[in-house]
Every structure is written in structure tokens, then in C-alpha cells.
Amino acid sequence: MSMDFETVIGLEVHLQLKTATKIFCACANQFGEQPNSLTCPVCLGLPGTLPVLNKKVLEYGIKVGLALGCEINPYIKFDRKNYYYPDLPKAYQISQYDFPVAKNGLVMIPMEKGELKKIRVNRAHLEEDAGKLTHEADGTLVDYNRTGTPLLEIVTEADMRSPQEAYDYLQVLKLTLQYLNVSDCDMEKGSLRCDANVSIRPREETKLGTKSEIKNMNSFKAVKAALEYEVIRHTQVILSGEKIVQETRLWDDNKQMTLSMRSKEEAHDYRYFPDPDLVPFVVKADKIKEIRQSLPELPYAKLERFKNQYNLNGYDAFILVLDQTIAQFFEECVALYPEAKKIANWLNGPLLREISDRKSSLAELKLVPASLAGLIKMVEDGVVSNLVGKDVLKIMLDTGKSAEQIIQENGLAQVSDQESLTRIVDEIIKENPKAVGEIKSGKENVLGFLVGQTMKKTQGKANPKMIGEIIKRRILDA
Ligand SMILES: [Zn+2]
Incomplete structure (x- = not known):
């Protein structure tokens, strides 16, 4: 049985926004500082503290949304995504659940023959980043500097049909974000992170196949390689008569392969609910218009x-x-x-x-x-x-x-006075009787050789066009 498969890919990009301060407190939003030096009671999640939304974060979110052709949701609401992890001291992440700041956008990627393909953006929502864990031989260290860094999560529809299209989407997205100047977009520093969902299905099938989610890629090249690896793995599993398990897999850049991290059964129920500390509000149409007009x-x-x-x-x-x-x-x-x-x-x-x-x-x-x-x-x-x-x-x-x-x-100006050039040309003519004969008999292409000889003699300081004319004149008019 031969089977022709189609690849289906969707991407989630987490973008760190380059604001001066964090999303809900006045701590500096900076990379590479002394661990735990950029923290306060709010981003450390101490009881009794209250978050206050950074206006610049909202502005950047709207800006990206508009640049990606999204509808902007003027009703701004934040929700708590509940889970426990050592890098998340509040035991919940503030995110946007049912009202993302932007939705239904489009990114165009270049295809063959100058055509463009539309990749739909499902949504873009604002949220806070978690801290960073460093695993060492004798224990795990946690740095809360990243806690509360503003993030914009940009989620596409499953519109990409090859790892190359995913790569192209990321390139276009990054370029657009760079034009907006809202992020460093540096994957190595983690200011742009990408998770990919991939599945395959028989070409005539309309239902989606079982997907795997890939994480831990630190470059666009790695995203492409991880997707290529997964497409082959899915194909082999299906052709051998087995079933794909829905799971999260980690890309190992050294081994150039993905490894199973956790299956769906262990997935969390995040029990989202509206954050009572952040009262929803409406962004005025004028404000959105103003941001639209500020787009480059x-x-x-x-x-x-x-x-x-x-x-x-x-x-x-x-x-x-x-x-x-x-x-x-x-x-x-x-x-x-x-x-x-x-x-x-x-x-x-x-x-x-x-x-x-x-x-x-x-x-x-x-x-x-x-x-x-x-x-x-x-x-x-x-x-x-x-x-x-x-x-x-x-x-x-x-x-x-x-x-x-x-x-x-540096005395680099070309020798361009006719007299000295003519003198040099005459020397060249004398030294190359054979070439001269050929030019006389109509082989004009030999002219280039004599021009080259003259250029050599002037150490490249002559004007080749002028030399050509002089040589012609001296030989043909002689
Ligand atoms: Zn803080």
C-alpha cells in the first residue's frame, strides 16, 4: 500500500516585549543581570500585593496585533492560569483566556514564483513570563528576574504544510516584529520562543491527524529540523501500523532528534478564572487609532x-x-x-x-x-x-x-589623462604584436586582453573604458 501524506503545522510564538519595566510591577525588564536582583513583592508573588498593568505592554500588544492584521479586542481582561511550578511563585500565571488582545490576523509568506501564501493568526494574547530554573549537579537554582517579563503569545492556525513554510512564517514574523521594535527577537536569549504542533494525514483526508507538540528549539533552523524529524517519525509510525500518541516532545539539538517529554494524560487542567486583582477595562477607539497611525x-x-x-x-x-x-x-x-x-x-x-x-x-x-x-x-x-x-x-x-x-x-585616482594613457597603450601594443594582428583581422574580443594588460601596467588605476577606446584608435586608425 502506498500512501501520500500531507503535513499540517501550527506554531505558537512567545515573544518577550522590550518594555523598560515588567508587565505588572516597576522592576526593570532586563536580561543577564545578577540572579534575583530584579524582583519585588509583586513579581515574587508575596501575599497582599497588587499587580498594575504596564500601559506600554498593552500598547505593544495592540501594535503587534494591528501589524499582523488582527482585530483588536478593546475589552481588556486578564485571567489566572493555575498551576504549581517552582519557577512560578504565585502558583498561577496571569494570562488572557477568553479575550485575547488580538485575534484573526494574517501573515503572508513568500512562495515560488513570487506568490504569497496566507497563514492565519488565530490569536495573540498578553501574559507574564515565569522565572528560570537552572539544574546543577547538587540541586536546582531559581532566578526570578524573568518573572513578570511581558510576553505576547502569537498562535497560528494549522495552516503550514511543510517545515519550510514554518521556517518562512517565522522569518516574516520576526522581520515584522523587528520593524515594530517591540522585542529583541533573539531566540538564543529566549526573547522569542517557539513551540510547534505537527501532524500528518493521508492527502485526501480532511480530519486532522494526532499531533505532537515540540518544544525546546533555540533557532529557526532547529524548528525546521525538529519538524522534519517529526514528519518522518509520524510517517514511520503510521506506515508500521501503529498509532501516534498525542504528546509533548523536546528537541535535542545535539542528537538532532525529538524525545518524549509527557503525554496528554498528564496534561494540566489550568482552571482559568478572571483575575480579581485586575479589573477589566475598555481601550478607547481613539487610542487604537493612534497606535495604528504610529505603525511604521x-x-x-x-x-x-x-x-x-x-x-x-x-x-x-x-x-x-x-x-x-x-x-x-x-x-x-x-x-x-x-x-x-x-x-x-x-x-x-x-x-x-x-x-x-x-x-x-x-x-x-x-x-x-x-x-x-x-x-x-x-x-x-x-x-x-x-x-x-x-x-x-x-x-x-x-x-x-x-x-x-x-x-x-593614497594616490588612487585613475590615470585618465589621454597623453599618459596613450603612452602606456603604445607600449602594450608593441609588446603584443600577435594580439594586435588578431584585432586588425576583426577579432574584437582580443581587445579585452590588451585592456587587461594595460590595467595591469597601471596597477588598476586606469579607466578600462577609456583604455579600450584608445587601443582601438591606435590599432585601427594606424
Ligand atoms: Zn517586580
């Missing part, structure tokens, strides 16, 4: 605008849009020197290469748009060759000097 231009909108306004191809525009600072830098350069395609080439090529070689970022490099625009203009005007221009860029990044200054100080 989002990645897809910017991509379309770059293609139209600057006449860029999809690839160039895409690379620029992947980094908001690069996109802005590009526009500032174009404002100074309106050659969009050339600037995109320099940004997407030599500059991104330098950034990656230096393991740096554009912000850290302290490059100003005027410097890069100035350099590109000098290359286009033929003051230096493209090749030398790349060296000038390196020096520019090291020293912060302008292209003009670097070219002058």
Missing part, C-alpha cells in the same frame, strides 16, 4: 514601494528590506545620489560583505550615507575603478574618512 511602514509595503519607486528588481528590494537600517540607509544614499540600482548593488554586494566579514552591523560601522554615496559617484564618474572603489570602501570603514580624501591621500 511594514516589510511587504516597503518591498513594493522599493520596486516601484526605485525601479529595483524583486531580489535587490528584498535584500534591502530584510534589514530596516539598511533600507533606510539606502534611501538616504539615493536622496544624495539618485542612482538607486547602483546604490543597491553596492549595499547588497561589497557593503554587506564587509559587514559580514567584520561580524558587525551597519550601525556599528558608523558609515554615513554621504560617504558611500560620494564613493559610488566617484566610481561612476571614472575617478577610480570599481575594483579600487572596493578598497576605498574598506579604508573608509576603517578610518571614517571620505572617499575623496582616501583617494587623494
Whole structure:
């Protein structure tokens, strides 16, 4: 019996919001501090304390909801999700149960041939993070600094049909969140965490198969690998005539496999109920409108605008849009020197290469748009060759000097006076009688060889176009 299976994936992303203080108290919301130094009676869950909602958290939640095309729920209500765990001193987590701040959104992911696929966002709700346990040989340590860190949990419908689509969804989501500047989105630091639900079913089947939930992935690559592993495991189990058990599984990045953590039978009943310490309230429509108007231009909108306004191809525009600072830098350069395609080439090529070689970022490099625009203009005007221009860029990044200054100080300007170039060309012609003969007999492609020889002699400081013209003139007009 051969069976063709379809993969069904849904994702839950926990996003730590980058507010100055925690969600219900005035403690600093920071990563990497001395354990238990950022706590107070509220986030330690001491009796008699009262939580107060951080307005910024709500604003960020609404902002993300709007950017994901969600309906915003103006009725803000918090609930207690009851369970006991050592990292949760109150024995309940404050979350949103029946009234998530946002619901019914859409994220578009790129497919083949430039098409987009819709991934539906079921809901996004606000909640507090728990503390962090560290297991050591002689016991377990608990750090409550993370307790009360604001989280936004973003849950999709089971709309993804391959691990690659899940990966693409995460990329688009992360980019959108970065544009909104509401989170570090750093999976390694845990500011973006992802759980995945995956099942398979025969292709013609409409009912969902039994799913497993995978946790503990610390990169998008790991999410994809864990899903790929699970799809194979599910297929093998079903083809061998056994049944998939609904369970939570942990991804082991070293072994590159998932391991069973707990089955559904042990799952908790959280006994949600409204938190009596946080009275529900309604966000005014004006406030939501104000937040909507504060949204930045989002990645897809910017991509379309770059293609139209600057006449860029999809690839160039895409690379620029992947980094908001690069996109802005590009526009500032174009404002100074309106050659969009050339600037995109320099940004997407030599500059991104330098950034990656230096393991740096554009912000850290302290490059100003005027410097890069100035350099590109000098290359286009033929003051230096493209090749030398790349060296000038390196020096520019090291020293912060302008292209003009670097070219002058290092004597890099191309030899462009006709007389000295003609003298060099004549030498080359004398040294290469065979090539000259071939050009005379109509083999124009040999011209490139002589141009190369001349460039070598000038140590790359000549303008190749100009040399080509001189060589032609000297040979053909002779
Ligand atoms: Zn606190």
C-alpha cells in the first residue's frame, strides 16, 4: 500500500516585549543581570500585593496585533492560569483566556514564483513570563528576574504544510516584529520562543491527524529540523501500523532528534478564572487609532514601494528590506545620489560583505550615507575603478574618512589623462604584436586582453573604458 501524506503545522510564538519595566510591577525588564536582583513583592508573588498593568505592554500588544492584521479586542481582561511550578511563585500565571488582545490576523509568506501564501493568526494574547530554573549537579537554582517579563503569545492556525513554510512564517514574523521594535527577537536569549504542533494525514483526508507538540528549539533552523524529524517519525509510525500518541516532545539539538517529554494524560487542567486583582477595562477607539497611525511602514509595503519607486528588481528590494537600517540607509544614499540600482548593488554586494566579514552591523560601522554615496559617484564618474572603489570602501570603514580624501591621500585616482594613457597603450601594443594582428583581422574580443594588460601596467588605476577606446584608435586608425 502506498500512501501520500500531507503535513499540517501550527506554531505558537512567545515573544518577550522590550518594555523598560515588567508587565505588572516597576522592576526593570532586563536580561543577564545578577540572579534575583530584579524582583519585588509583586513579581515574587508575596501575599497582599497588587499587580498594575504596564500601559506600554498593552500598547505593544495592540501594535503587534494591528501589524499582523488582527482585530483588536478593546475589552481588556486578564485571567489566572493555575498551576504549581517552582519557577512560578504565585502558583498561577496571569494570562488572557477568553479575550485575547488580538485575534484573526494574517501573515503572508513568500512562495515560488513570487506568490504569497496566507497563514492565519488565530490569536495573540498578553501574559507574564515565569522565572528560570537552572539544574546543577547538587540541586536546582531559581532566578526570578524573568518573572513578570511581558510576553505576547502569537498562535497560528494549522495552516503550514511543510517545515519550510514554518521556517518562512517565522522569518516574516520576526522581520515584522523587528520593524515594530517591540522585542529583541533573539531566540538564543529566549526573547522569542517557539513551540510547534505537527501532524500528518493521508492527502485526501480532511480530519486532522494526532499531533505532537515540540518544544525546546533555540533557532529557526532547529524548528525546521525538529519538524522534519517529526514528519518522518509520524510517517514511520503510521506506515508500521501503529498509532501516534498525542504528546509533548523536546528537541535535542545535539542528537538532532525529538524525545518524549509527557503525554496528554498528564496534561494540566489550568482552571482559568478572571483575575480579581485586575479589573477589566475598555481601550478607547481613539487610542487604537493612534497606535495604528504610529505603525511604521511594514516589510511587504516597503518591498513594493522599493520596486516601484526605485525601479529595483524583486531580489535587490528584498535584500534591502530584510534589514530596516539598511533600507533606510539606502534611501538616504539615493536622496544624495539618485542612482538607486547602483546604490543597491553596492549595499547588497561589497557593503554587506564587509559587514559580514567584520561580524558587525551597519550601525556599528558608523558609515554615513554621504560617504558611500560620494564613493559610488566617484566610481561612476571614472575617478577610480570599481575594483579600487572596493578598497576605498574598506579604508573608509576603517578610518571614517571620505572617499575623496582616501583617494587623494593614497594616490588612487585613475590615470585618465589621454597623453599618459596613450603612452602606456603604445607600449602594450608593441609588446603584443600577435594580439594586435588578431584585432586588425576583426577579432574584437582580443581587445579585452590588451585592456587587461594595460590595467595591469597601471596597477588598476586606469579607466578600462577609456583604455579600450584608445587601443582601438591606435590599432585601427594606424
Ligand atoms: Zn517586580
